[in-house]
Amino acid sequence: MPAFPVAGFLLDVTGAGAALAVILLLGTVAARVLRALLSGRRARAEQMMRPMVLAVVSGGTAPAALISARGGLGRAAERIAFAYLAQVRGEAAVFLADLLARRGTMGRLLRLTHSPRAHRRARAAEQLGLIASPEAEHRLAELVTGDHNPEVRIVATRALGKTGSAVAARTLLHSLSRPAPVPEGVVASALLELGPEAVPGLRAELAGGRRQRAMAANVLGLLDELPAWEGLVENVGSGSVEVRASAVRALGRLGLPQAIGPVTACLDAGEDPALRAAAAYALGRIGDPRSAQSLAACLEDPHYWVAHNAAMALAEFGGAGVSALSLAAAGLGSGAAHAKEALARRALARGERPAAPARAAPSGQGQ
Amino acid sequence: MTSVLVVDDDPDVCDLVTYKLEQSGFDVRRASDGDAALREVAKKVPDLVLLDVMMPGVSGLEVLERWRSDETTAGMPVIMLTAKAQENDVERGFELGADDYVIKPFSPRELVRRVTAVLSRRQSV
Numbered sequence: 001m002p003a004f005p006v007a008g009f010l011l012d013v014t015g016a017g018a019a020l021a022v023i024l025l026l027g028t029v030a031a032r033v034l035r036a037l038l039s040g041r042r043a044r045a046e047q048m049m050r051p052m053v054l055a056v057v058s059g060g061t062a063p064a065a066l067i068s069a070r071g072g073l074g075r076a077a078e079r080i081a082f083a084y085l086a087q088v089r090g091e092a093a094v095f096l097a098d099l100l101a102r103r104g105t106m107g108r109l110l111r112l113t114h115s116p117r118a119h120r121r122a123r124a125a126e127q128l129g130l131i132a133s134p135e136a137e138h139r140l141a142e143l144v145t146g147d148h149n150p151e152v153r154i155v156a157t158r159a160l161g162k163t164g165s166a167v168a169a170r171t172l173l174h175s176l177s178r179p180a181p182v183p184e185g186v187v188a189s190a191l192l193e194l195g196p197e198a199v200p201g202l203r204a205e206l207a208g209g210r211r212q213r214a215m216a217a218n219v220l221g222l223l224d225e226l227p228a229w230e231g232l233v234e235n236v237g238s239g240s241v242e243v244r245a246s247a248v249r250a251l252g253r254l255g256l257p258q259a260i261g262p263v264t265a266c267l268d269a270g271e272d273p274a275l276r277a278a279a280a281y282a283l284g285r286i287g288d289p290r291s292a293q294s295l296a297a298c299l300e301d302p303h304y305w306v307a308h309n310a311a312m313a314l315a316e317f318g319g320a321g322v323s324a325l326s327l328a329a330a331g332l333g334s335g336a337a338h339a340k341e342a343l344a345r346r347a348l349a350r351g352e353r354p355a356a357p358a359r360a361a362p363s364g365q366g367q
Numbered sequence: 368m369t370s371v372l373v374v375d376d377d378p379d380v381c382d383l384v385t386y387k388l389e390q391s392g393f394d395v396r397r398a399s400d401g402d403a404a405l406r407e408v409a410k411k412v413p414d415l416v417l418l419d420v421m422m423p424g425v426s427g428l429e430v431l432e433r434w435r436s437d438e439t440t441a442g443m444p445v446i447m448l449t450a451k452a453q454e455n456d457v458e459r460g461f462e463l464g465a466d467d468y469v470i471k472p473f474s475p476r477e478l479v480r481r482v483t484a485v486l487s488r489r490q491s492v
Binding site for chain 2: 050054057058080083084086087088089090091092093
């Protein structure tokens with residue numbers, strides 16, 4: 001009679017499986033219902049608070065119900081206020097920041113930046129960057145340089161970039177000298193986000209430490225800050241290759257012919273190849289044919305990027321540059337390949353057909 | 368009443384712009400993507416469109432190109448809404464015939480001024 005216990009066992013297993021499936025189904029349905037209820041409640045709260053927040057954006061007086069809202073309504077008001085704060089600037093941003101200060105949100109966020117949990121500190125830092133009050137900015141500066149968690153420091157750096165404060169530029173630049181600084185790309189993005197507000201601090205730091213000077217030069221070039229050109233030229237003559245190359249690249253982006261002399265001097269064979277490559281690139285951006293001769297002399301340079309950038313720069317000059325490139329392309333030296341590439345790129349950019357490469361001589365000939 | 372179509376996939380931006388324009392006396396319609404914008408304009412050509420550049424599906428620039436190639440919408444004033452990081456799109460927008468652009472984050476008051484300025488410029492032509 002071995003079949004009977006097996007059938008009973010199977011029945012038990014099937015019953016247990018069915019019960020489990022029913023429990024899972026009920027659990028799923030309950031979770032969905034709960035989520036729908038919460039989502040509905042949240043939507044209703046937002047619907048109630050949205051017109052009040054919108055009125056504040058337009059300069060209306062914040063009603064007491066908005067200032068004192070707590071719980072779900074308070075959270076909805078803050079969600080909406082922060083969402084709008086990320087989209088507006090000028091007086092609308094000031095009105096929203098004032099609303100959040102009156103609601104006590106800023107005090108709460110400042111306290112949260114001392115939380116033992118990194119994600120809470122980071123979240124608070126992000127929102128403080130949107131509020132951009134002096135207190136928020138001060139605390140963000142402390143987090144950028146003092147928080148032990150690198151990700152919180154990164155979030156605080158980005159948030160500081162959103163404050164639009166002139167003081168923030170120098171804080172960001174000085175953070176580069178701290179032990180384990182935030183990656184330079186993040187600091188550069190934050191400085192660019194500050195935009196014109198960062199310029200006074202950046203120009204002042206052209207006389208600062210090595211890292212500050214290099215970063216300030218790069219960002220001033222990206223911001224097209226023409227009046228900074230003299231400070232940049234002074235840095236072309238400084239002791240650090242990193243600073244000099246940054247200043248040279250920035251001068252190239254500014255495109256001022258006044259910089260041709262100091263930048264051309266950096267092509268000297270005795271200079272560091274990284275600086276010479278940067279100088280060749282910069283002369284191409286400036287685009288003045290007077291530097292064609294100096295660049296043509298670099299076409300045979302043994303350092304790839306020096307010769308390559310020189311060829312690309314010559315292609316920008318028209319007549320004088322193209323003549324130098326054609327001459328180099330017809331030769332047998334290492335510069336021929338760079339010259340041919342530059343000429344082909346120039347032809348393509350002008351919608352022309354690049355010259356066909358010279359055919360290799362059949363075997364047995366030319367020997 | 369002067370009608371404005373606001374096209375942006377971000378509901379927060381739509382809310383802000385709609386509220387401010389309605390407060391200034393405009394009749395505002397909304398569209399959340401390029402396809403919806405094309406449908407709205409096909410139904411009724413508005414007096415002006417505020418058009419976001421970066422949208423899912425058909426981009427703002429593509430929508431503008433289609434409007435400019437259509438006789439009925441070729442002269443419709445369009446102001447581009449663009450994020451700071453997409454400033455290169457501004458040049459392309461002007462090439463395609465945009466009348467002005469506003470960079471996000473924006474000042475709602477300035478936005479209304481730009482809308483009014485473009486409309487009065489068009490009326491005086």
